[in-house]
Amino acid sequence: xxxxxxxxxxxxxxxxxxxxxxxxxxxxxxxxxxxxxxxxxxxxxxxxxxxxxxxxxxxxxxxxxxxxxxxxxxxxxxxxxxxxxxxxxxxxxxxxxxxxxxxxxxxxxxxxxxxxxxxxxxxxxxxxxxxxxxxxxxxxxxxxxxxx
Amino acid sequence: xxxxxxxxxxxxxxxxxxxxxxxxxxxxxxxxxxxxxxxxxxxxxxxxxxxxxxxxxxxxxxxxxxxxxxxxxxxxxxxxxxxxxxxxxxxxxxxxxxxxxxxxxxxxxxxxxxxxxxxxxxxxxxxxxxxxxxxxxxxxxxxxxxxxxxxxxxxxxxxxxxxxxxxxxxxxxxxxxxxxxxxxxxxxxxxxxxxxxxxxxxxxxxxxxxxxxxxxxxxxxxxxxxxxxxxxxxxxxxxxxxxxxxxxxxxxxxxxxxxxxxxxxxxxxxxxxxxxxxxxxxxxxxxxxxxxxxxxxxxxxxxxxxxxxxxxxxxxxxxxxxxxxxxxxxxxxxxxxxxxxxxxxxxxxxxxxxxxxxxxxxxxxxxxxxxxxxxxxxxxxxxxxxxxxxxxxxxxxxxxxxxxxxxxx
Numbered sequence: 001x002x003x004x005x006x007x008x009x010x011x012x013x014x015x016x017x018x019x020x021x022x023x024x025x026x027x028x029x030x031x032x033x034x035x036x037x038x039x040x041x042x043x044x045x046x047x048x049x050x051x052x053x054x055x056x057x058x059x060x061x062x063x064x065x066x067x068x069x070x071x072x073x074x075x076x077x078x079x080x081x082x083x084x085x086x087x088x089x090x091x092x093x094x095x096x097x098x099x100x101x102x103x104x105x106x107x108x109x110x111x112x113x114x115x116x117x118x119x120x121x122x123x124x125x126x127x128x129x130x131x132x133x134x135x136x137x138x139x140x141x142x143x144x145x146x147x148x
Numbered sequence: 149x150x151x152x153x154x155x156x157x158x159x160x161x162x163x164x165x166x167x168x169x170x171x172x173x174x175x176x177x178x179x180x181x182x183x184x185x186x187x188x189x190x191x192x193x194x195x196x197x198x199x200x201x202x203x204x205x206x207x208x209x210x211x212x213x214x215x216x217x218x219x220x221x222x223x224x225x226x227x228x229x230x231x232x233x234x235x236x237x238x239x240x241x242x243x244x245x246x247x248x249x250x251x252x253x254x255x256x257x258x259x260x261x262x263x264x265x266x267x268x269x270x271x272x273x274x275x276x277x278x279x280x281x282x283x284x285x286x287x288x289x290x291x292x293x294x295x296x297x298x299x300x301x302x303x304x305x306x307x308x309x310x311x312x313x314x315x316x317x318x319x320x321x322x323x324x325x326x327x328x329x330x331x332x333x334x335x336x337x338x339x340x341x342x343x344x345x346x347x348x349x350x351x352x353x354x355x356x357x358x359x360x361x362x363x364x365x366x367x368x369x370x371x372x373x374x375x376x377x378x379x380x381x382x383x384x385x386x387x388x389x390x391x392x393x394x395x396x397x398x399x400x401x402x403x404x405x406x407x408x409x410x411x412x413x414x415x416x417x418x419x420x421x422x423x424x425x426x427x428x429x430x431x432x433x434x435x436x437x438x439x440x441x442x443x444x445x446x447x448x449x450x451x452x453x454x455x456x457x458x459x460x461x462x463x464x465x466x467x468x469x470x471x472x473x474x475x476x477x478x479x480x481x482x483x484x485x486x487x488x489x490x491x492x493x494x495x496x497x498x499x500x501x502x503x504x505x506x507x508x509x510x511x512x513x514x515x516x517x518x519x520x521x522x523x524x525x526x527x528x529x530x531x532x533x534x535x536x537x538x539x540x541x542x543x544x545x546x547x548x549x550x551x552x553x554x555x556x557x
Binding site for chain 2: 027
């Protein structure tokens with residue numbers, strides 16, 4: 001292991017493309033669990049790992065700050081109290097709370113609503129896709145190429 | 149809607165089968181196909197007709213997104229069979245990337261129909277695989293191989309988890325630049341909070357910075373890749389870079405630092421590693437002029453540029469960490485001399501030399517007006533072809549000798 005891999009970067013920073021797929025897979029897993037169709041929650045474990053990575057690498061937790069990309073990603077997906085919709089601190093707290101509820105679901109807790117968690121996973125997948133589109137709009141396109 | 153999603157996946161999986169029926173010159177192409185097939189089959193399994201409608205509607209878009217992502221990969225693999233590829237370079241390049249990135253790294257080269265080398269990067273599910281596309285018109289040109297070094301830099305960025313290392317640091321660097329330009333910022337965006345700490349806590353205003361932060365990270369990655377190219381190939385990287393881009397485009401891409409900044413970063417890398425910049429190098433470039441230097445967009449871009457500039461020292465340190473000198477020696481001039489002497493007499497090398505050494509000697513010959521003057525059969529028109537053949541053969545000699553040494557040990 002070299003110096004780059006050591007230290008505070010043990011979390012991996014998942015891309016929007018990965019998050020879009022992982023969140024959708026987790027949503028299906030929770031959906032099947034709620035219907036009693038399957039008990040395989042491995043996709044949820046993978047999503048929790050990815051989201052933890054994004055959250056931990058987005059800035060100092062103690063300061064309650066998030067970098068703009070991560071703040072936007074979570075803000076578009078999470079439901080916040082009306083008077084705190086613009087608060088970065090509230091976004092961070094809501095994201096942490098969502099991760100805690102996913103962890104509870106993984107432990108088989110009956111206190112969490114699986115359909116609610118599923119819907120949030122779908123919203124996260126949509127948010128990741130929206131981010132990809134936004135960033136790719138910045139990319140120069142071939143001057144003679146037209147797309148649908 | 150489930151039917152078209154399934155049919156789109158089935159059509160792509162059928163295409164993969166058809167591609168597989170041909171023989172790939174690079175064995176790793178089959179691995180990439182298998183990997184994409186696994187991803188698409190998993191997507192097909194997620195199309196559960198009993199699932200929640202809201203979930204399914206999103207999954208249809210996920211499927212379309214996957215096909216958008218991976219269909220170009222399939223085209224890439226198809227074109228990797230083209231005879232325009234310099235197959236002789238595959239072995240030496242694979243050896244280099246495996247030493248640099250990981251011992252199991254897979255590599256596929258293709259001649260592509262874009263006039264710029266490129267690579268597909270950032271896909272976790274294919275992160276042990278490097279796909280490098282070279283312009284079809286130049287894909288057998290050994291002198292441009294240093295540009296593949298830049299593309300390998302993108303994979304080093306991913307493999308060494310550098311987004312994780314720099315994401316928060318880069319945002320802090322941007323914040324410092326906002327603070328340094330706070331008066332101007334307030335003039336341009338008077339509706340934003342009057343205190344920067346308030347701005348950082350307000351998600352609405354923070355969103356103004358999501359695209360600049362994204363672009364800053366992209367720029368940082370590109371700078372690292374240039375530095376990797378310089379570190380590995382020395383002067384040859386400067387020559388290849390100029391061959392492709394000089395005197396410089398009329399406008400900039402926001403994903404790259406301004407061209408003259410890139411040249412400055414590369415020069416600082418060269419200074420650090422003891423390479424000499426080609427004579428008159430900076431003068432060959434024409435800096436572009438922004439059409440509207442006073443726009444808000446340009447103001448934000450300037451803040452990003454300054455934040456990237458301020459991160460150069462950290463990037464130089466990273467390059468030293470990921471390309472340690474004990475394993476990847478600096479290109480040595482006396483070794484280049486030895487290869488140059490072989491090329492001078494129209495012969496490939498007879499003792500092994502690293503790809504960077506061979507390419508640097510090639511560039512020396514390229515610029516020498518007098519070389520081969522006594523060989524009447526090598527006119528000016530043939531010079532480039534003859535040089536390229538000699539370089540390809542030299543790369544092959546090195547590869548054969550490396551293989552023999554491996555067998556021996």
